[in-house]
Amino acid sequence: MxxxxxxxxxxxxxxxxxxxxxxxxxxxxxxxxxxxxxxxxxxxxxxxxxxxxxxxxxxxxxxxxxxxxxxxxxxxxxxxxxFHQGTAAKRLRTVRHGGTDPLVRAGELRPGDRVLDATLGLGRDALVAAWAVGAGGQVFGIEADLVLAVLADAGFAGPVPRPGSAPVRVRHGDSRQVLTAMAAAGEHVDVVLLDPMFTDPRASDHGFALAREHTVPTPLTPTWIELARAVARRRVVVTAERARPWFADAGLERLEGTRSGRWFRAPGGVS
Structure with missing residues (x-):
């Protein structure tokens, strides 16, 4: 793959x-x-x-x-x-105790799924996805910054992920190039995650100044969504502080029932 x-x-x-x-x-x-x-x-x-x-x-x-x-x-x-759970810790507790998480809802994640986090960052969403899909699933993470990729790769191999989570395989690179290569090779996953707003601080994430220093700013574009849909069977899940004028044309709709209102999703383009 x-x-x-x-x-x-x-x-x-x-x-x-x-x-x-x-x-x-x-x-x-x-x-x-x-x-x-x-x-x-x-x-x-x-x-x-x-x-x-x-x-x-x-x-x-x-x-x-x-x-x-x-x-x-x-x-x-x-x-x-x-590498630590950060804001994912509360989300994981909620899911483990029978609650819901917007990522799990938006992607309709289920045991055995294959998930691609195209903007891995500090790995918060990937930690939640790995738990949701379980040991029988797979999670792949792509991070454009080398330092964050190395940290995440070491972290996912350590004790931070909860037992029973899917393994998370990390790659350093431009996810747009990886998505293009996957589509050309006929490789697919169930859900693709995109969170280009990684530089927005989260209250519980210590060390965020250094994380921001290593963020590779890549604006969300319709082309990126199209590339993600070309490899997603079920959903492309996007987090954004606000809807863009082109979201509807790209197939993105807001996930209802969340307090933040920053979760959007589009149907996958692979039948």
């Missing part, structure tokens, strides 16, 4: 390295090995920190990905960011 693996980005010597990988102070052999594995997988340089500061290890790179005994942490001059 087109989403089978990560899409590492390596430096070519003509542009700044987006991030470096390092460790906490006085790392164990296992932490050092994890740092080198991470660097090799994503094409990032590994900097031996020794007893120096993270800022010194970061050098000219904007962000350092720090392997610690508690997990992976992204650190820059703007702050620190790690």
């Amino acid at each position: 087109t989403l089978a693996g990560a899409a590492p980005r390596t430096g070519d010597g003509t542009r700044p390295v987006p991030a470096v990988v390092t460790t906490s102070k006085s790392p164990s052999y296992a932490l050092r090995a994890e740092a080198h594995r991470l660097g090799a997988r994503w094409g990032l340089p590994v900097v031996e920190r020794h007893r120096g500061s993270v800022a010194a290890a970061r050098g000219s790179a904007a962000t350092a990905l720090v392997c610690t005994s508690e997990g992976l942490v992204a650190e820059s001059a703007r702050g620190r960011l790690s």
